[in-house]
Amino acid sequence: MIILIDPYTEERLAKSLAGRPGFFKLFYDTENCGCNGVLAIEIIEQPLETDIKITVKTFTFLVDKQQESLFDKVLKLEADRAYPSFKVTSDSALYSTNVRIKDVRDIANT
Structure with a gap:
């Protein structure tokens, strides 16, 4: 599987990590x-x-092995410039236009 991102999406992904590994x-x-x-x-x-x-x-x-078949081989992840969400598409499908990133790194330790 391949996930394509543009520079703005890359910036938003980095910001969501807040300098921590994940x-x-x-x-x-x-x-x-x-x-x-x-x-x-x-x-x-x-x-x-x-x-x-x-x-x-x-x-x-x-991506979990059991869910891999639900996605096309090449996905495009694109950050919305006007809203804190992402769009996931492929050449043949629109998966969602309102995907939010949820940070659950600290939840597992509480």
Whole structure:
């Protein structure tokens, strides 16, 4: 899998890490959802054994092996300039126009 980002998106991703190490996990969140899931990105401290690593510039994205088939081979992640969210697309699909990044690095330690 390949994830394409532009310079503005790269800047926003770096800002969301706040100078701390972390991984961006791309997944469909089905918790408390009566649907097939909502596309989400979380910043986590460590990958799980079932995660696939995708290197994008200086960032590492993770996708669970079981969810990899839900995504096209090449994705484009684009930061919204007017709102604190991201758009995820491919040449053949619009995955979401309102993906927020949730930092859960400290949650696991509390």
